[in-house]
Amino acid sequence: MRIAAIVPCHNEAGAIGKVVRELQAAVPAAEVYVYDNRSDDNTADVARAAGAIVRFEERKGKGNVVRRAFADIDADVYLLIDGDDTYDAAAAPQLIEKLLEGPYDQVTGVRRPESDAAYRSGHALGNRFFNGIVGMIFAYRVDDMLSGYRVFSKRFVRSFPALSRGFEIETELTVHSISARIPQAQLSVGFRDRAEGTESKLRTYHDGQRILRTVLKLALHERPVQAYGMIAALLAAVALILGVPIVVEFISTGLVPRLPTALLASSLMILSGLALIVGMLMDVLRKIRDESSRLAYLSWEVVGHVR
Structure with a gap:
């Protein structure tokens, strides 16, 4: 040895x-x-x-x-x-x-x-x-x-x-x-x-x-779903905080009084969805990489026991 x-x-x-x-x-x-x-x-x-x-x-x-x-x-x-x-x-x-x-x-x-x-x-x-x-x-x-x-x-x-x-x-x-x-x-x-x-x-x-x-x-x-999921959840939370009052007011009055805020909330929600998609795609790539790494790992013999 x-x-x-x-x-x-x-x-x-x-x-x-x-x-x-x-x-x-x-x-x-x-x-x-x-x-x-x-x-x-x-x-x-x-x-x-x-x-x-x-x-x-x-x-x-x-x-x-x-x-x-x-x-x-x-x-x-x-x-x-x-x-x-x-x-x-x-x-x-x-x-x-x-x-x-x-x-x-x-x-x-x-x-x-x-x-x-x-x-x-x-x-x-x-x-x-x-x-x-x-x-x-x-x-x-x-x-x-x-x-x-x-x-x-x-x-x-x-x-x-x-x-x-x-x-x-x-x-x-x-x-x-x-x-x-x-x-x-x-x-x-x-x-x-x-x-x-x-x-x-x-x-x-x-x-x-x-x-x-x-x-x-x-x-x-190595943990793309969890990591990008947290990013998506954070973006979605901010989008809801900004956007819900505007939606409520629109339902009540038919008006959108803060258009820039509405656009920002919409953009953040879109980014949240994209982050979630990226996380799922990265997870697929991770699984492929893990399979390749595992096969490389298994291609080598184990050194025998001391006793």
Whole structure:
């Protein structure tokens, strides 16, 4: 069984060597691939000296790295872990064992902070917010949507489109597994403060906005009837509020005293109907896409149980 550990990194010379060595010690059978995402320090040299296979992705963004790695590497089990030495690499065997025992197609490492400094309050609050939003939209409990520590089966990787460019890739991974009803599990893993002299690449507000846009976009794509139905209901409600008094007055007097308002109400009701039609058409396309994705998913064999 071939195991590939994928480590996206950007300017992580101070941490990448330790991550590679810990992965080699935890999973000796794994091939460790470090993907240098336009670093301007000696990250690649340090990773290579530690024994990793170093590859480069010139398009900036973690999503681009994951997309490239999933296309390049052929393995039975894929381990994804950030190169900043914040995740406990020693937990990798438990994640892999869980994946194979299920058998599951994704196992997510739910972060368990080892100190107060490990998890910035803004990031923790944002993560809980996005967990709640995704859980509400897709009716599925999510404990750590933005975790960068995951293990995948080959059939998950081969059926995953990987459209995101940046940190929103974790959102796409989570929503893909929920929408496709792929067997998945979660395990608690240690999460520690970053190595001294390094800083997080995640920009709380900027990347938070991008993640929120991704969640809303995926909601439109994966739950079109509900999403467009809400838009249609809102437009219809506004149209009725504006239009009912005018209709009542017309019935009583035969006059239309506020023609612009009447036109606006009529237009909003037409848009409401169009939104509902678009939602139903998008739902048909979603079903076709889901069928194609399911067939691609089923075309790959399941890796056998550990025991």
